[in-house]
Amino acid sequence: MDTLASTTSAPRPPLVKGLPVIGSTLNMGKDPGRFFVDCYRQYGPIYRVKVFGNELTVIAGVEAATFMNTREGKECLRSREAWEGMVQEMGMTKNLVSVDGDVHKDLRAAQKWGYSREAMVGRYNKVLDITSEAIARDWRVGTEIPVVRTMQHLVIEQLGTILTGRAPREYVDDIRTTIMYMLNVLVVRMRPKFFLKLPEYRRAKARMMQLGRDMVADYRANQATRQVTPENRTLIDDIMQAHERDPELIPEQDVPWMIAGPYVAGLDTVAMTTSSCLYMILKHPDIHRRMREEVDALYSQGPVDEATYMRSLPITNNVILEAMRLYPIAVAQVRVANKDFVFAGHQLKERELIYLGTAVPHFQHEFYDNPEKVDIDRFDKPRAEHLKSGAYSPYGRGPHTCLGKSMAEVILVMTMSKLIYELDMELPTPDYELKTKAVPTPGPALSFQIKVKGRRH
Numbered sequence: 284m285d286t287l288a289s290t291t292s293a294p295r296p297p298l299v300k301g302l303p304v305i306g307s308t309l310n311m312g313k314d315p316g317r318f319f320v321d322c323y324r325q326y327g328p329i330y331r332v333k334v335f336g337n338e339l340t341v342i343a344g345v346e347a348a349t350f351m352n353t354r355e356g357k358e359c360l361r362s363r364e365a366w367e368g369m370v371q372e373m374g375m376t377k378n379l380v381s382v383d384g385d386v387h388k389d390l391r392a393a394q395k396w397g398y399s400r401e402a403m404v405g406r407y408n409k410v411l412d413i414t415s416e417a418i419a420r421d422w423r424v425g426t427e428i429p430v431v432r433t434m435q436h437l438v439i440e441q442l443g444t445i446l447t448g449r450a451p452r453e454y455v456d457d458i459r460t461t462i463m464y465m466l467n468v469l470v471v472r473m474r475p476k477f478f479l480k481l482p483e484y485r486r487a488k489a490r491m492m493q494l495g496r497d498m499v500a501d502y503r504a505n506q507a508t509r510q511v512t513p514e515n516r517t518l519i520d521d522i523m524q525a526h527e528r529d530p531e532l533i534p535e536q537d538v539p540w541m542i543a544g545p546y547v548a549g550l551d552t553v554a555m556t557t558s559s560c561l562y563m564i565l566k567h568p569d570i571h572r573r574m575r576e577e578v579d580a581l582y583s584q585g586p587v588d589e590a591t592y593m594r595s596l597p598i599t600n601n602v603i604l605e606a607m608r609l610y611p612i613a614v615a616q617v618r619v620a621n622k623d624f625v626f627a628g629h630q631l632k633e634r635e636l637i638y639l640g641t642a643v644p645h646f647q648h649e650f651y652d653n654p655e656k657v658d659i660d661r662f663d664k665p666r667a668e669h670l671k672s673g674a675y676s677p678y679g680r681g682p683h684t685c686l687g688k689s690m691a692e693v694i695l696v697m698t699m700s701k702l703i704y705e706l707d708m709e710l711p712t713p714d715y716e717l718k719t720k721a722v723p724t725p726g727p728a729l730s731f732q733i734k735v736k737g738r739r740h
């Protein structure tokens with residue numbers, strides 16, 4: 284790839300043709316994933332887009348996925364400006380997503396274990412039980428379920444159980460509201476700043492901060508008597524120990540929001556992915572039948588064995604992989620140019636906003652056979668289409684790649700397998716087509732509902 288870290292006489296990236304004044308705002312706002320794919324076909328791996336009166340540069344396709352993992356990519360891109368509004372609103376000095384280089388490396392290392400699958404060891408059956416209880420309570424037979432919102436409730440309970448051994452049920456709406464407002468106003472910037480003054484948000488944020496502070500206070504109250512073991516150690520232990528070791532890296536004011544980090548990172552990502560996945564399953568009776576056979580065989584045997592759990596559900600795993608290919612929640616990773624550089628023969632300027640469209644290959648026939656078609660067998664060997672270099676990036680690329688990936692994989696499998704095992708569900712009509720939304724996280728529209736026809740188990 285022709286990437287030079289310098290200013291040259293190289294031309295600026297081509298500007299995508301759009302409407303006068305509003306440019307590509309409508310097309311990009313409607314379906315950003317599809318828009319980036321169409322532009323890639325027409326303009327290649329780098330182009331400029333006019334949205335909301337501003338211009339931003341898009342680097343897309345396998346070129347973007349590859350670039351992000353290279354040393355040059357790490358030198359040319361930074362995250363701070365993309366996230367700093369949210370960091371300030373939280374009153375933090377810094378946050379994992381907003382820092383780069385050595386500080387990012389140290390912060391990531393401090394929390395690596397707490398976000399890993401190992402941090403769930405000894406808790407699989409508890410998380411499965413919580414999932415079943417939430418399904419029995421919130422997915423009532425004979426009712427129509429607003430899928431996204433109900434999934435959001437479920438994932439907060441699951442993350443709370445993993446993080447503290449307890450589901451923070453009384454805070455579910457506060458967490459949902461706080462994160463929605465912050466993402467909409469400060470990250471995707473699709474809502475005006477004054478939204479952050481609305482009483483609904485202010486109340487929810489104050490309660491969410493209180494939840495973070497309470498978790499810190501609980502930790503400190505039990506610190507003297509509590510024996511940390513591999514079974515009860517959590518992300519909170521990692522963060523508190525790192526804070527005590529190096530208060531410059533993690534100052535006191537950052538601790539409560541860092542502890543609430545999994546809710547911020549996991550709420551919408553998991554809720555949108557599981558909602559899309561449920562649509563895909565109910566839309567394809569053959570996939571639904573294959574999943575039922577698989578989950579019935581596993582759960583009819585009682586509590587699961589953690590060592591073999593993920594391996595026992597290969598079809599469920601493939602269904603989730605396919606949902607994440609077709610409905611990626613991160614159609615682009617947002618960065619700023621850290622310096623002037625040339626990419627694919629085009630000049631980029633320091634501080635300009637760059638969208639990295641790493642999910643573009645998900646929809647290209649160069650990587651996937653019949654990419655528009657739902658095909659859960661494309662991930663099995665010998666095809667393994669997603670393993671082609673740069674072809675599959677649902678968890679992002681580069682140094683900020685999802686830290687919760689392996690934990691998310693287990694939560695996704697637990698959620699989908701339990702829903703299919705326990706409930707008989709259907710779409711509102713057999714020819715129902717999913718409506719999607721683009722912000723704050725791409726995924727099914729909040730109006731997406733399914734019918735619960737009965738309980739299977």
Ligand code: HEM
Nearest residue numbers: 379380545548549552556613616678679683685686687691
């Ligand atoms: C379907 C599930 C999920 C998907 C698709 C997903 C996707 C992503 C993506 C694309 C990024 C990179 C963002 C960027 O570069 O700007 C990211 C970062 C991150 N994710 Fe996830 N995520 C998921 C679930 C989770 C969960 C459940 C957790 C926590 C328990 C989590 C924790 C994180 C963290 C901490 C980061 C920031 C990493 C860093 O900045 O170094 N994610 N995720």
